[in-house]
Amino acid sequence: xxxxxxxxxxxxxxxxxxSNGKIDFxxxxxxxxxxxxxxxxVNGEIDDETYSKMLKxxxx
Numbered sequence: 570x571x572x573x574x575x576x577x578x579x580x581x582x583x584x585x586x587x588s589n590g591k592i593d594f595x596x597x598x599x600x601x602x603x604x605x606x607x608x609x610x611v612n613g614e615i616d617d618e619t620y621s622k623m624l625k626x627x628x629x
Contacts, residue, residue, distance in 0.1 A: 602627050 606627065610620040 606623055609615050
């Protein structure tokens with residue numbers, strides 16, 4: 570009985586480490602494209618003009 574407990578604890582630790590600490594509650598795993606675009610803009614990966622063009626493309 571004790572071995573089953575240790576196996577379950579080991580599997581739980583493995584799954585936590587495998588997911589890099591990210592917890593997924595079954596929500597849509599793909600991000601909204603506009604949200605991804607917004608994050609790229611905020612992080613400085615793209616400029617104002619590129620952001621505007623890409624946002625217009627997404628909304629069409």
